[in-house]
Amino acid sequence: MPPDEKSAIAETNSTHQHYPRTGIGYDSHRFAAGGPLLLGGVSVPSDVHLVGHSDGDAIAHALTDAILGACGEGDIGTLFPDTDPANADRDSIEMLKVAVGRAAGRGFTIVNADVTVIAEKPRLAPYRDAIVAVLELATGGAVSVKGKTNEGMGWIGRGEGLACIAVATLVPSEGRTVA
Numbered sequence: 001m002p003p004d005e006k007s008a009i010a011e012t013n014s015t016h017q018h019y020p021r022t023g024i025g026y027d028s029h030r031f032a033a034g035g036p037l038l039l040g041g042v043s044v045p046s047d048v049h050l051v052g053h054s055d056g057d058a059i060a061h062a063l064t065d066a067i068l069g070a071c072g073e074g075d076i077g078t079l080f081p082d083t084d085p086a087n088a089d090r091d092s093i094e095m096l097k098v099a100v101g102r103a104a105g106r107g108f109t110i111v112n113a114d115v116t117v118i119a120e121k122p123r124l125a126p127y128r129d130a131i132v133a134v135l136e137l138a139t140g141g142a143v144s145v146k147g148k149t150n151e152g153m154g155w156i157g158r159g160e161g162l163a164c165i166a167v168a169t170l171v172p173s174e175g176r177t178v179a
Contacts (some may be wrong), residue, residue: 002035002109009107011101011132018172019172020130020136020141020169020170020171021070021071021072021102021123021143021166021169022070022168022169022170022178023065023066023067023068023069023070023071023074023125023162023164023167024065024066024069024083024165024166024167025061025062025063025064025065025066025067025068025069025076025166025167025168026062026065026150026163026164026165026166026173027058027061027062027065027067027163027164028058028161028163028164029050029051029052029056029058029161029162030050030051030155030160030161031048031049031051031160031161031162032048032049032050032051033034033047033048033052033131033165034047034048034049034104035048035049036049037058037089037132038050038055038092039048039057039058039059039117039124039156040057040059040060040115040127040130040131040132040134040135040145041057041059041060041092041128041131041134041135041138042130042131042134043136044122044127045122046122050093050161050162051148052085052160052179053082053087053088053090054082054088054089054090054091054095054130055089055090055091055092056090056092056093058117058162058163058164059115059117059131059135059145059164059166060093060095060096060135060164061092061095061164062115062164062166063096063115063135063139063168064095064096064099064124065078065166066094066113066163066167066168067096067099067100067103067110067139067168067170068099068102068103069103069104069168070103070105070108070168070169070170071103072107073099073102073106073171074093076099078093079095079098079099080095080098091143093138096104096113096135096138096139097138098116098141100138101138102168103170103179104168104173107143107172107173108170108171108172109140109170109171109172109173109174110139110140110141110169110170111141111142111143111169111171112141112142112143112168112169113135113141113142113143113144113167113168113169114143114144114146114166115135115143115144115145115146115164115165115167116145116146116148116150116164116165116166117146117147117148117150117155117162117163117164118145118148118156118160118162118163118164118165118177119148119149119150119163120149120150120156120157120158121149121150121159121164123147124145125147127143128147131145132144132145141168141169148159169175
C-alpha cells in the first residue's frame with residue numbers, strides 16, 4: 001500500500017474515533033415446556049422457557065450482540081461458542097457484562113440501548129421496569145424495552161418462540177483513545 005494511502009486510512013480511522021457507534025443485535029429461541037421464562041435477567045412466571053445452550057435469555061443475547069457489533073468485537077457466538085461446554089447454562093447477564101467490558105476496553109461507553117421483543121406471550125408490561133433495571137445496571141446506560149406481537153403470523157404468531165432486536169449506541173469514553 002502506498003504511504004499516502006496508509007496516511008489517508010489512518011486519518012479516517014482517527015476521525016471516526018470521535019463519533020458514536022451503533023450496533024444491532026438479533027436473537028430468537030423456541031419455547032419448550034416448563035418455566036420459568038428468563039427475559040432480560042428477570043424470571044417471568046410461565047409454563048414455557050426458552051431453549052438455548054446458555055440460559056436462553058434472548059433479550060440479553062440480542063443486546064450483547066448489539067454492543068459487540070458497535071465496538072467491533074464480533075458477536076456472542078464468537079465470544080461464547082455453543083461448542084464450549086463452559087458456556088452450557090451460562091448466565092446471559094454475565095455474558096452481557098463481558099461485552100460491556102470489551103466495549104470499555106476498546107474505549108467506549110454504552111449510552112443507550114433499545115430492545116424490542118416480538119412474542120405473542122408473555123405480555124412484557126408487568127415485567128418491563130424490572131427488566132430495564134437489570135439491563136441498565138449491567139450496561140451502565142439508558143435502556144428501553146418494548147413488547148410487540150407478530151399479529152398471529154409465522155412461528156412467533158403460532159407461539160413457538162420469540163425474537164428480540166436490540167440497538168446499542170456507544171460513545172468514546174471521556175479521556176480515552178478508541179482502539
